[in-house]
Amino acid sequence: MPDKTRKTMQTFYDKNSFSKYIAELKEKKKKIGFAPTMGALHAGHISLYQEAQKHNDIVISSIFVNPTQFNNPEDLEKYPRTIEEDIKKLGDSKLVDAVYIPGVEDIYPNGMERKHYDFGGIENEMEGAARLGHFDGVGTVVEEFFRQVQPDNAYFGEKDFQQLKIIEKLVEVLDLKIKIHGVKIHREEGGLAMSSRNMRLSEDERHASTIIYRTLNHVNSWFKSIPINDIKNRVEEIFSKENMELEYFLIADEETLKESAVSSNGRNYRAFIVVNVGKVRLIDNLHLD
Known part of the structure; x- marks a missing residue:
């Protein structure tokens, strides 16, 4: 059974000292659980470590705003950075052994270049189509973290469901002995999916954004009896009346992530939505019953 006794969290700021720490853990045959983040931590991140604590001797976090997964330099510049608050949240949680x-x-010793990966086509759907090269950037940084952390288990939130599927494929392509765990979306009281970007919303925008989750729940009900094209029309109509931009809405097969025009028995489907509220881009999804 994993050791549930948590000592004071250790913090590492460079690859050399961190590598020595990992080497000691491996020598002691400790089971390592890992969840990487880009900081600006919230309860959704903490839920990853709650899950990791159940199955591992050691739980490790990382904080790194990855430049190669941003297509827009302005987005990279505006991404919230709250390192001191993040370290305090992780320490207070009593879930994390090291950050x-x-x-x-330390991540890009030879310069910030993205590797190119073949993820079987899922990298070209949805976010991949909207943000060219994004998933090569994700793959590059996650591969490097996996090689440095050497985890037995790694945890990712289902809010970024396409990213979760990409990382599952990455482990398969690279033949890494790491088990990937998807953790359910953590939501605010009104249903808005927790995201580091939410802190950029005004109070009115945050309240208005709850329509995203309400709409997804409507979609789940409609999916049982209404054609997918009609569902799309209904969603577009809902957002045409809101002071926000519906960037895209679609229903896709959970394995291929290809948009579906009709549903088939024996397949699993998920609704995906991206909405721009002011200058904040919000993404969400829901498994369809």
Whole structure:
């Protein structure tokens, strides 16, 4: 059974000291659980470590705003950075044994170049179509973290469901002995999916954004009896009356992530939505019964 006794959290700021720590854990045959983050932590991140604590001797977090997964330099510049608050949240949680906060040179010693991956086509759907090269950036940084942390288990939220499927494929392509766990979306009281970007919403925008989750629940009800094209029309009509931009809405097969025009028995489907509220881009999804 994993050791549930948590000592004071250790913080590492460079690859060399962190690598020594990992080597000691491996020598002691400790089971390592890992969930990487880009900081600006919230309860959704903490839920990853709650899940990790159940199955591992050691739980490790990382904080690194990855430059290669941003297509828009302005988005990278505006991404919230709250390192001191994040370290306090992780320590107060009593769930995390160590947090790794590397510099860019620790992750990209040869310069910030994205590797190119073949993820079987799922990288070209949805977010991949909207943000060219994004998932190569995700794959590059996650592969490097996996090689440095050497986890037995890794945890990712289902809010970024396409990213979760990409990382499952990454482990398969690279033949890494890591089990990937998807953790359910953590939501605010009104249903808005927790995201680091939410802190950029005004109070009125945050309240208005609850329509995203309400709409997804309507979609789940409609999916039982209404054609998918009609569902799309209904969703578009809902957002045409709101002071926000519906960037895209679609229903896709959970394995291929390809948009579906009709549903088939024996397949699992999920609704995906992206809405721009002011200058904040919000993404959400829901498994369809």
